[in-house]
Amino acid sequence: MTYAIVFSSRTGNTRKLAERARARLGERDCAWFGGPSDLREGALDGVDVVLLGSWTDKGGLGPELSGVAAALSGRRVFLFGTCGYGGDPAYYARILENFRSALAPGAEVVGTYLCQGQMPPAVRERYLLMAERDPERFSPLIENFDRAQGHPSEDDLVALDAALVRAGLAS
Numbered sequence: 001m002t003y004a005i006v007f008s009s010r011t012g013n014t015r016k017l018a019e020r021a022r023a024r025l026g027e028r029d030c031a032w033f034g035g036p037s038d039l040r041e042g043a044l045d046g047v048d049v050v051l052l053g054s055w056t057d058k059g060g061l062g063p064e065l066s067g068v069a070a071a072l073s074g075r076r077v078f079l080f081g082t083c084g085y086g087g088d089p090a091y092y093a094r095i096l097e098n099f100r101s102a103l104a105p106g107a108e109v110v111g112t113y114l115c116q117g118q119m120p121p122a123v124r125e126r127y128l129l130m131a132e133r134d135p136e137r138f139s140p141l142i143e144n145f146d147r148a149q150g151h152p153s154e155d156d157l158v159a160l161d162a163a164l165v166r167a168g169l170a171s
Contacts, residue, residue: 006053032047
């Protein structure tokens with residue numbers, strides 16, 4: 001099975017998942033690995049599956065992936081990514097549905113995976129300032145920020161491995 005991994009990673013979290021997927025699936029069968037800005041014409045031609053990974057932007061794919069997502073009609077796709085907020089499977093399901101809805105009609109989603117990713121320190125600093133004015137609203141965000149540190153963790157990467165197996169992409 002040949003595959004391509006196209007991903008966007010603002011803080012390195014989604015890149016970590018992309019690298020794990022490539023290691024799990026084997027570099028020999030990887031026809032493309034990288035970001036959408038480097039994707040050359042025809043790079044996805046003939047691959048059996050495209051793994052499309054993104055950070056979460058306003059609940060959906062990063063905007064730099066919109067052209068790639070729109071071009072995947074008739075392709076088998078595994079969607080994966082990271083988001084700063086974690087611990088809520090219903091929230092993850094909504095994000096993955098938003099990722100799915102960005103795909104071209106006719107794309108076949110063979111599997112999905114989403115996990116929490118750590119956020120830059122500036123986010124916590126911003127939350128602390130806002131919590132001074134509205135602690136009830138922003139204290140939970142600070143707690144979530146602290147829980148997100150170290151993610152994607154080894155457990156997250158093992159869960160990605162399992163998602164690849166469920167999708168029939170790895171054994």
